Amino acid sequence: MREDDDRRGEAFVGAAPAPEQTVAAVASGFRDEAGRVTAALTRRFGDYCLADDATQDALLAALERWPKDGIPERPGGWLTTVATRRALNRVNRDARYEGKLAFLGRPIETGGDDRLRLIFTCCHPALARDAQVALTLRSVCGFTTTEIARAFLASEAAVAQRIVRAKRKIRQAGIPYRVPAGRELGDRLEEVLAVLYLMFNEGHLSTGHAPPFRRNLSEEALWLAELVSRLLPADPEPIGLVALMKLHLARADARFDASGQMVLLQDQDRSLWRRDLTSDAIRLIERAAAAGEPGPYQIEAAIAACHAEAASFINTDWPQIVALYDMLIQLAPSPVAQMNRAIALRYVEGPRRALDELNSLEADLTGYHLFHAARGEMLIELGEVELARAARERALRLSRNAAERHLMFRRLFESMS
Amino acid sequence: MKYVLLFCGTAQDQAAFDALNPDDLRARYSEVGQWFARNRNRLGPSSQLQGPETATTVRFRVEGKPVVHDGLFLEAKEIVGGYCEVNVADLDEALEMAKSWPGGGTVEIRPVVDQR
Numbered sequence: 001m002r003e004d005d006d007r008r009g010e011a012f013v014g015a016a017p018a019p020e021q022t023v024a025a026v027a028s029g030f031r032d033e034a035g036r037v038t039a040a041l042t043r044r045f046g047d048y049c050l051a052d053d054a055t056q057d058a059l060l061a062a063l064e065r066w067p068k069d070g071i072p073e074r075p076g077g078w079l080t081t082v083a084t085r086r087a088l089n090r091v092n093r094d095a096r097y098e099g100k101l102a103f104l105g106r107p108i109e110t111g112g113d114d115r116l117r118l119i120f121t122c123c124h125p126a127l128a129r130d131a132q133v134a135l136t137l138r139s140v141c142g143f144t145t146t147e148i149a150r151a152f153l154a155s156e157a158a159v160a161q162r163i164v165r166a167k168r169k170i171r172q173a174g175i176p177y178r179v180p181a182g183r184e185l186g187d188r189l190e191e192v193l194a195v196l197y198l199m200f201n202e203g204h205l206s207t208g209h210a211p212p213f214r215r216n217l218s219e220e221a222l223w224l225a226e227l228v229s230r231l232l233p234a235d236p237e238p239i240g241l242v243a244l245m246k247l248h249l250a251r252a253d254a255r256f257d258a259s260g261q262m263v264l265l266q267d268q269d270r271s272l273w274r275r276d277l278t279s280d281a282i283r284l285i286e287r288a289a290a291a292g293e294p295g296p297y298q299i300e301a302a303i304a305a306c307h308a309e310a311a312s313f314i315n316t317d318w319p320q321i322v323a324l325y326d327m328l329i330q331l332a333p334s335p336v337a338q339m340n341r342a343i344a345l346r347y348v349e350g351p352r353r354a355l356d357e358l359n360s361l362e363a364d365l366t367g368y369h370l371f372h373a374a375r376g377e378m379l380i381e382l383g384e385v386e387l388a389r390a391a392r393e394r395a396l397r398l399s400r401n402a403a404e405r406h407l408m409f410r411r412l413f414e415s416m417s
Numbered sequence: 418m419k420y421v422l423l424f425c426g427t428a429q430d431q432a433a434f435d436a437l438n439p440d441d442l443r444a445r446y447s448e449v450g451q452w453f454a455r456n457r458n459r460l461g462p463s464s465q466l467q468g469p470e471t472a473t474t475v476r477f478r479v480e481g482k483p484v485v486h487d488g489l490f491l492e493a494k495e496i497v498g499g500y501c502e503v504n505v506a507d508l509d510e511a512l513e514m515a516k517s518w519p520g521g522g523t524v525e526i527r528p529v530v531d532q533r
Contacts, residue, residue: 126508173528174418176507184509 030059031223033076034142037083039114045087048121048177049167052139054087055079059142115140116179116231119224123192124175131166132195133202134159140227141220151217152202192228193241193297196221200245204252218249236288240298243284247304250277261410262403266313278308296332299324318347335364343374351381369398373408380415389415419461419529420503420511425495426522431469434498448519453501456514461502469496495523502529 034055041051058079072078122135137143137151145163149156169175180188203217222245229238254268263269282305288298303324310316325341342357355378358371365371372395379388392415396408426434437445453460469489476484489496498520505511508526515524 124508126512173526174420174507174511176509178509180509184513 030062030079030142031220033079034059035115035118035140035227036076036113037079038139039118040080041083041087042118042177043114044084045091047171048118048139049171050087050090051083052135052167054083054090055142056138056144057086058083059144063144113231115227117177119192119228120179120188121170121175121177123188123195124170125188125191126173126175127166127169129195129198131162131169132191133199134162135166136195136224137199137217137220138163140224143220189228189232189235189237193225193237196225196228197241197244197297199224200248204248218245218252221245222249234291236291236293237295237297239284239288240295240301243281243288243301244297244304246277246281246284247301247308250274250281250308256403260403262407264407265307270312273308278305281305281308294327294331296328299328299331303328314347316347318344322348335361336368339365339368339371339374343377346378346381351378354378355382367398369395369400369404369408371395372398373411376411376415385415418505418507418511419531420505420508421527421529422501422503422511422515422518423497423525423527424499424501424518424520424522425497425525427495430522431496431498435468445520452517452519456503459504459510459514461504463499463501465499466497498522 037058038048038051038055041054042048045051061082062075062079066072118139119136122139123132127135134148137148138145143151145156145160148154149159152159179185200218200221203219203221222242225238225242225245229235229242232238250273251265251268253274254270254272255263257263281301285298285301285305288301303321306317306321306324321344322341325337325344329337329341338361339358342354342361345357346354355375358375358378361371372391376388376391376395379385379391389412392408392412396405396412399405399408434445453463472487472489474486474488474490476486476490478484503511503514505514508528511526515526518524
């Protein structure tokens with residue numbers, strides 16, 4: 001197909017704008033449209049992998065054309081037209097689709113939002129976590145392979161390989177394109193939310209050094225969580241996750257100092273916290289709670305809200321936080337939740353009790369850097385300098401994130417001097 | 418789509434199975450029997466395999482004749498105890514069957530190569 005074909009039938013608006021603005025507009029256009037285009041094509045061709053390839057082709061064509069020609073009046077229509085043509089080209093080349101050509105006369109339905117099916121397919125538990133994240137960013141948010149590689153500081157070849165392998169598995173293992181029903185929905189939704197939260201945290205931990213051109217994973221994850229909560233309005237957990245993300249984002253400006261160093265919660269300048277995001281989140285928590293089905297994300301959001309509403313670290317409602325952790329542990333037992341409960345317990349019953357609780361988790365958390373960091377804090381307060389230093393050394397050795405490593409190093413240095 | 422479910426277990430799973438008393442063994446077989454009855458419409462050929470002590474392995478080398486030896490392939494971490502073929506719509510349906518398997522251990526789901 002000649003490149004010019006892509007322009008036919010689509011009106012362009014005015015003269016070409018400045019390249020940087022275009023790139024930003026192109027990226028946000030992708031986020032709003034890519035998932036819809038992939039979903040519509042999957043419905044039409046009955047093949048997610050084909051639809052994904054064709055949409056990706058269209059996105060790359062847009063990245064090339066739009067900075068020169070300007071943004072089309074209807075970016076979604078442009079992408080759909082180009083992606084459909086690319087898909088038809090692929091189908092014509094591929095004998096596997098011979099029997100299916102008859103279906104292609106049907107017009108693309110525009111009603112309804114099919115992106116939920118897309119999300120459940122990309123986050124299917126039969127795919128590895130890193131593949132789930134990469135596919136979701138690509139198919140639902142319209143990331144190119146290059147952008148995914150940049151976001152995860154991975155090589156493009158590695159990301160491309162991961163996507164190829166995941167799509168081969170979807171096709172060969174018969175992973176369906178559907179929203180699970182009944183009892184299955186709960187488990188599968190948990191998986192989706194876990195993928196989105198991981199994506200969020202990946203962006204959140206690296207915000208200190210994110211170059212401005214990099215699409216922010218936290219914002220994409222928040223956008224996805226809001227989409228899921230809109231498409232599954234009966235379930236309060238997606239709302240809980242949206243609230244939790246907003247509460248984290250509310251503190252984002254205070255988490256790093258001017259030199260890019262990470263600042264702990266107790267040392268953060270609370271005047272930098274975004275009140276608007278906090279009150280948004282609290283409204284969401286109340287809306288979710290009205291459903292009367294508490295879940296892990298709602299409770300974690302409630303814990304984050306306790307911190308957000310406290311005038312200072314020391315005036316935080318710690319007994320309430322411990323009570324919320326008790327609820328969380330009852331609903332979703334995990335050593336990390338128990339660890340966080342122990343840390344909160346420090347401000348209710350003192351460092352000795354907290355340390356005892358932490359020590360009881362040693363077997364499960366011995367490979368987790370924050371466990372040793374927390375032990376280090378308790379040991380320092382108890383005057384156990386030698387032991388504290390050993391714990392901080394382990395914390396440093398186990399942490400991989402650059403900003404966290406820096407902080408751990410500073411702590412270790414303090415306990416040496 | 419056609420899949421094979423491979424019913425596997427570790428050496429410990431096998432030892433625990435071997436140590437079942439007759440009543441527990443009967444109960445286990447009855448649960449497994451119910452599972453097969455419930456799923457009969459989507460099941461193809463299925464077999465339980467004799468224990469690992471009955472296995473004989475033939476190993477091909479780059480050169481020379483194949484070597485026959487007693488027992489399982491040494492590097493296998495899990496022992497296949499049985500298998501069944503299933504005909505279902507998609508992986509989700511196969512997963513639903515595997516999750517309801519009463520025999521414990523692990524169930525590996527493998528799509529079958531389409532020969533058409």
